[in-house]
Structures are given as C-alpha cells and as structure tokens.
Amino acid sequence: MTDLHCKYFSDSGEPSLKVITYRNYGPPEVLKLEEWEIPIPKAKQIRIRIVKTAVNSGDWRVRKPDPQIARLYFGLFKPKNPVLGLSYSGVVDAIGEGVTAFQIGDRVLGSKGIKMGAYAEYTIANENSLITKLPEKMSFAEGAGISFGGLTAIDFINRCQIQNNQNIVIYGASSSVGSSAIQLAKHLGAHVTAVCSKANFDLVKSLGADETFDYESFVSETNKNLYDVFFECVGKTEIETNLMYLKKEGNLVLVGATFGQMFQALRLKLFKNLKIHFGPIEETLENLKYLVSLVNLGKYKVNIDRSYPLEEMIEAHRYVEAGHKKGNVVIDVTNES
Ligand SMILES: NC(=O)c1ccc[n+]([C@@H]2O[C@H](COP(=O)([O-])OP(=O)(O)OC[C@H]3O[C@@H](n4cnc5c(N)ncnc54)[C@H](OP(=O)(O)O)[C@@H]3O)[C@@H](O)[C@H]2O)c1
Numbered sequence: 001m002t003d004l005h006c007k008y009f010s011d012s013g014e015p016s017l018k019v020i021t022y023r024n025y026g027p028p029e030v031l032k033l034e035e036w037e038i039p040i041p042k043a044k045q046i047r048i049r050i051v052k053t054a055v056n057s058g059d060w061r062v063r064k065p066d067p068q069i070a071r072l073y074f075g076l077f078k079p080k081n082p083v084l085g086l087s088y089s090g091v092v093d094a095i096g097e098g099v100t101a102f103q104i105g106d107r108v109l110g111s112k113g114i115k116m117g118a119y120a121e122y123t124i125a126n127e128n129s130l131i132t133k134l135p136e137k138m139s140f141a142e143g144a145g146i147s148f149g150g151l152t153a154i155d156f157i158n159r160c161q162i163q164n165n166q167n168i169v170i171y172g173a174s175s176s177v178g179s180s181a182i183q184l185a186k187h188l189g190a191h192v193t194a195v196c197s198k199a200n201f202d203l204v205k206s207l208g209a210d211e212t213f214d215y216e217s218f219v220s221e222t223n224k225n226l227y228d229v230f231f232e233c234v235g236k237t238e239i240e241t242n243l244m245y246l247k248k249e250g251n252l253v254l255v256g257a258t259f260g261q262m263f264q265a266l267r268l269k270l271f272k273n274l275k276i277h278f279g280p281i282e283e284t285l286e287n288l289k290y291l292v293s294l295v296n297l298g299k300y301k302v303n304i305d306r307s308y309p310l311e312e313m314i315e316a317h318r319y320v321e322a323g324h325k326k327g328n329v330v331i332d333v334t335n336e337s
Contacts, residue, residue: 020032026063027064028313030063043097046102048092048124050123052307053333054144056176059084059317081115109131110132121333132288137296141302146288149179151284160275167193169218172232172233194211224244308329308331310331313331
C-alpha cells in the first residue's frame with residue numbers, strides 16, 4: 001500500500017466499506033482511502049459488491065480536472081461527488097423492493113456513467129440503469145474493462161455507418177477506445193489500418209488489424225485520400241491533416257477532441273458540410289449488451305493491460321495518466337476472477 005491514508009467516516013458500529021475518494025482536484029496523491037457505511041438499496045435498486053473496477057482516461061481527466069471547464073459539471077471549487085470510477089463488475093448482494101431484473105448472487109457488470117462512484121467495495125444501481133449480467137465466459141476483469149472504451153467506440157463507429165470493405169484508420173489503436181474500435185470495425189467488414197507505437201503492433205494485429213503503421217511511418221508512407229473513416233483516439237493531431245487522408249464524403253472521428261478542436265470541427269461541419277464526429281458519447285444498455293454478447297460469442301476481446309489492488313490506486317492513476325496503456329487497467333477490489 002502507498003500513501004493512501006484511511007479516514008473513518010463510519011463510527012455508528014454498522015459494517016463499513018472501503019472507498020477511494022478525491023476531496024480536492026489535483027495530482028494522483030489527492031486520492032485517499034476512506035471507510036463509509038454500506039448503503040441500503042431503495043425500491044427498484046440493487047446493491048453490488050464490487051469485485052473489479054477500472055481506471056480509465058476519464059478518471060484522471062476528472063481528477064485534475066482536464067480541461068478545467070469540467071469544474072462546471074463536477075464542482076467549481078471541489079468535487080461535488082468525491083468518488084471517481086465509471087466501470088465495474090461484481091455480485092448483487094442486496095435488492096430493494098420491486099426489483100425483478102436481478103437476484104442476489106447474480107454476477108453483473110455496469111457503468112456508473114458520468115456520475116461515477118465505482119472506486120468502492122459496494123455501489124447502488126437502479127435495476128434499469130447501465131447494468132447487465134456477466135456471462136460465465138467473462139471474467140470480472142473483462143467485465144470491468146469492457147464498458148469505457150467499448151461504449152465509446154461503438155457510439156462513434158455507429159455514427160460513421162461503416163460499410164463492408166471500407167477503409168478505416170484507427171489512430172491510437174492500442175488505447176482503450178482504439179482496441180475496441182479495431183474489433184467493431186472488423187465485425188462490420190472494414191479493412192482496418194492501425195496506427196500505434198511499434199511495440200503494440202502484435203497486440204493490434206491480434207485484435208484484427210489488417211495493416212500497422214507507427215505514428216511517424218504513417219505520415220511519411222501513407223497516400224492521401226485513401227480512407228473512408230479516420231478514427232482519431234489521441235487528440236494530438238491536426239484536423240486539417242487528418243482530413244487529407246480521407247476520401248471525399250469520408251468520416252472524421254475525433255474521440256479525444258480538445259475544446260479548440262471541437263470549435264474548429266463545428267465550423268467545418270457547418271460551413272463545409274464535412275462529416276466530423278466529436279463530443280460526449282451516449283452510453284446505452286443496448287450497446288453494452290451487444291458488446292457483452294460479442295465477448296460471449298468469442299468475437300470480441302477486452303484487452304487487460306495490467307491490474308492493481310484497490311490500495312494502489314495512486315500508482316494506477318499515475319500509469320494511466322502517462323497515456324500509454326494498452327487497452328484497459330483494472331483495479332482488484334477483491335481477488336475473485
Ligand atoms: N468523446 C468521449 O465521450 C470520450 C470517451 C472516452 C474517451 N475519450 C477520449 O478519447 C481518448 C482516448 O481514450 P482512451 O481511454 O482510449 O486512452 P488510453 O487508453 O489512455 O490510451 C491513450 C492512447 O494515446 C496514445 N498516445 C499517447 N501519447 C501520444 C502521442 N504523443 N502521439 C500519439 N499517440 C499518443 C497512446 O498510444 P502509444 O502508447 O502508442 O503512444 C494510447 O494508445 C482520450 O483523449 C479520452 O479523453 C473521449
């Protein structure tokens with residue numbers, strides 16, 4: 001365990017849960033271990049004993065926050081909700097009145113969405129929220145790793161209406177979103193060109209990429225006007241350059257667009273009628289169930305880069321914020337697999 005300090009907020013004698021909080025914005029060291037009372041589910045709610053959660057790029061961005069304008073939603077001076085964590089997997093351990101979709105003992109996976117709160121030993125979810133059963137074939141780690149990159153990739157891929165044999169470039173292909181986009185594009189029959197660090201070529205090929213380039217060779221060796229879709233997962237490229245790689249009527253996806261890029265993209269959409277997709281995604285239960293069904297059929301892999309115990313959340317945040325994870329980083333809240 002590192003410098004995570006434990007504060008006790010549960011002195012009622014009731015059973016308590018461990019939770020990782022951030023009471024202030026800032027570096028990974030703002031993350032602290034606290035103990036809270038275990039919540040009781042209300043009507044139509046279920047309580048999940050979390051087995052795994054994940055550290056996603058969205059978590060460190062909110063923690064800092066980056067961009068600062070995120071304070072308008074998450075809290076101007078300090079976080080309104082002190083618990084990060086979007087995705088999780090676990091076991092239903094209590095149900096409220098009137099719950100019909102789940103039973104105690106069900107293995108589940110879900111996403112807390114932008115409200116977050118999954119860095120804890122227990123969470124409460126409405127039975128009709130973004131939560132579904134974890135198939136026997138899926139591990140808890142895969143369950144926690146699937147939703148962030150998967151739901152982002154599927155939403156943007158759907159916006160591009162990819163057709164059979166179309167050419168798609170996935171830039172930043174080893175990322176959580178990129179590793180998912182490769183597989184979804186392949187399912188739709190696309191020819192996938194993956195751009196990532198050389199060290200990740202084997203990984204992206206194992207996920208279905210037809211061709212690989214590193215960032216430098218892609219710029220020097222690729223012809224212009226070749227692609228139907230340019231799927232940018234990094235946010236560090238120029239929009240005008242990306243557009244040059246596209247055929248006429250091609251789709252540009254800016255998954256990690258900065259605010260400046262969003263304004264530029266909006267102008268280009270409005271005045272030049274270009275197909276540019278950016279902005280927050282819509283997380284849907286339908287998409288989550290679809291991703292899970294693909295894993296169940298052996299047609300989709302959730303790449304787990306590494307895992308950390310809950311007590312090493314600070315290290316996990318440092319690693320993910322460095323920006324070079326391969327797929328997903330999972331937190332072992334318990335050691336079940
Ligand atoms: N629009 C939305 O709703 C939405 C939702 C989710 C995520 N996002 C955004 O989408 C982006 C990807 O998220 P993620 O979680 O998939 O990322 P991630 O897993 O943390 O991976 C980061 C990726 O960036 C690449 N990278 C880092 N520095 C680079 C550089 N200088 N040049 C080129 N590539 C570089 C890394 O590749 P190498 O290791 O090969 O360098 C890695 O593939 C983030 O910006 C995130 O904020 C947006």
